[in-house]
Amino acid sequence: MFAEVDVPAELHEQVLRLHCEAWPDHGSHGHDPALRPLSMLLLREGRVVSALDILSKDVHHRGDVYAASGLSTVVTDCAQRGRGFGHRLVQAAYEEIGRRGADLGLFTCDPLLQPFYEEAGWRTLNGTVLIGGTPDHSLRSDHEGKITMGHFYSTHARSHAAEFIGALIALYPGEIDKLW
Secondary structure, rough: OEEHHHHHHHHHHHHHHHHHHHHOOOOOOOOOOHHHEEEEEEEEEEEEEEEEEEEEEEEEEEOEEEEEEEEEEEOOOOOHHHOOOOHHHHHHHHHHHHOOOEEEEEEOOOOHHHHHHHOOEEEEOOOOOEEEOOOEEEOOHHOOOOEEEEEEHHHHHHOOOOHHOEEEEOOOOOOOOOOO
C-alpha cells in the first residue's frame, strides 16, 4: 500500500499498463491529490496482478459531515482474472477503509460487478445516486449507468444509514475524478 505519489516507478508502469488494457479509450491519469489517493497493489512473483485506489474526502449529507472513502480504478490483469486476486484486494480495501477511520464507504460500479463487490463485503445502496464532478459541472451516477455500493463503518453513519438509501449524495470529487 502506498500513497499514489509514492508508488515505485516500476510498479506504477505496470499499473498504467493494466489501466490501458482495461480502459483503452480513457488512458490513465493520476487522481486529484485533494482526494488523498492511496494505491493498493497485489503482487505475484514481483508483478502487479491487481490494483485499486482508495479516494477520501468529507461528504456533507442532510446536515452532517461524514469522512467518506471509495474505490477507484479497480483492475486485474486479464490473464489473471478468475483466480480471486481482485476479490482479495477489494476485500482488503474494504477492511483498510474501516481501519483508517472512515464513517462510510461509497463508490459506483457497473451493475454487472454488483455481485463481485457484494462478495467482498460491500452493500448495494438501492436507488442511491452519487452526484459527481463539481457543483458547476455535475453528473449523476445513474445517468452514467452506475449503481452505488457502500458500507457504514462508524456508529454515527450506521445510525443514519437509512438517510443514504435512495438518496442523492453530493460527492463532488472534482473535475479529475468526476466519480470514484
